[in-house]
Amino acid sequence: MLGPRMGSLPEVQQLVGEDWVRLYDGQLSRSHLAEAIAWAAAPRRPLSMKPFSWPDIAKQTLGFYKSLNPHARNLLRMSTAARNRKI
Numbered sequence: 001m002l003g004p005r006m007g008s009l010p011e012v013q014q015l016v017g018e019d020w021v022r023l024y025d026g027q028l029s030r031s032h033l034a035e036a037i038a039w040a041a042a043p044r045r046p047l048s049m050k051p052f053s054w055p056d057i058a059k060q061t062l063g064f065y066k067s068l069n070p071h072a073r074n075l076l077r078m079s080t081a082a083r084n085r086k087i
Helices: 009-016 030-041 054-068 072-086
Strands: 002-004 022-024
Touching: 002 030, 009 022, 022 030
Parallel strands: 002 022
Antiparallel strands: none
């Protein structure tokens, strides 16, 4: 993938590697395209999409929400216990 060094693209490059994401600075130019064509033709390691797997994203999201409220675990336990008592 060829893209500008901005937004989330540097993070994507960090996650999947420079073998798969090539970034450029400034405006896209003919030299950027020529270099990218040569780069794209080079052999590379297999692409790992593990950083983008739904289970991993779910764990990270849940961890983030829990970090916002350190009492979240206790509240979840209390809620589950209350539900179990009603059954």
